Amino acid sequence: MRAVHRPSARTDRPALPPFNAPTARRLRTALGMGPDHVAHTLRASYGLPYVTPALVAAWEHGTAAPSPPELTALAGALWCSPGELVGRPRTLREHRVARGLAPEDVARSVGHELHAYLRMEETGRWRGTERQSAALARLLSLSPADVVTVTGREEGLAELLRSAATTRWQAYVRPVPKVVPLERRLVEGVLHRLHRDYQGRMTATLSWGGGHGDAGEGGREFLDRIVDHFWTAVEGRAGGEAGRSGSAAP
Known part of the structure; x- marks a missing residue:
């Protein structure tokens, strides 16, 4: 594979949050453009003579990230705002x-x-x-979810949540708030919901599929995304409590 060449960058150049490669690829495809078309546009219209289809492909595969000027030019070529090409920070x-x-x-x-x-x-x-x-x-x-991620607690949280969903959720009402910065009452309601949703999914899959293999697959899918389910439930429950508080106010 040919090496991707680009001008040397200053080491003190401001960095960017992660580049949203899937979005860049999706937008390019929706416009009916290939990497060669994008590269040509960046060279001809945005003054980036070194951009090649290989560099565009490297951006889209996550093996390279565009600099701030390249990101702005790429957004212009893809008819979007630069913000649409910036991913959510995680680290x-x-x-x-x-x-x-x-x-x-x-x-x-x-x-x-x-x-x-x-x-x-x-x-x-x-x-x-x-x-x-x-x-x-x-x-x-x-956010609370960001705190868990950047402090390296996400995998520990996932293990607790999987156990809560598959066994007695009440046993995890105390351990989970030690990992996440949330009130115990909120955690209690969310764990109950996760347990109910998981058990309900297992029961429904058994009824539809008529076999334990299908149930196992459905359960694995739920448990694989248990942290996402947890934060979705937290947002929904917190929003509901805020709404009830607002309606009760004089």
Whole structure:
């Protein structure tokens, strides 16, 4: 495979949140364009003479990411806004970059030595205390789901949720709030719903398929996305409680 050549970049160039490669590929396909058409447009209309179909393909496959000027030009070629081509931040570094903060700013604000903080970004393992985690969430405007992800607790949460859905959910009302920054009452209702939804899916699959193999497949699909189901249930329940509080207000 030919190497993709592009101008050398300054090492202090501002980074971007993750590039949304699937969206770029979907938009290009919807316009009936191939990578060669996109590359030609970027060369002819946006002054990027080095862009080749191989570079466009590398962006779409996630093996390379466009620079800020390239992202703006690509958005023009695909008739979309640059924001549509920027993915949701997931890692600690991506959230920091999305907020336009330097590592020194975050380290100082949360009370870490710079070298220790940079190590956390590099390894993806957060070592902060509860107070430091709260400070990080405020500084980077992290949602509860973001906090769990950037602090490396997502897999531990998934294990707890799978057990709650498949066994006695009541036994996990205490452990789950130790992982997620949510009130115990909210967690209790969400765990009950996950357990009910999982058991209901298993029962329905058995009725439709008439075999345990089908039930196992349906259950695996649910458990594979248990964290997504959890946060969807949290949002729905929190929104419902907010609505009830508003209607009860004088």
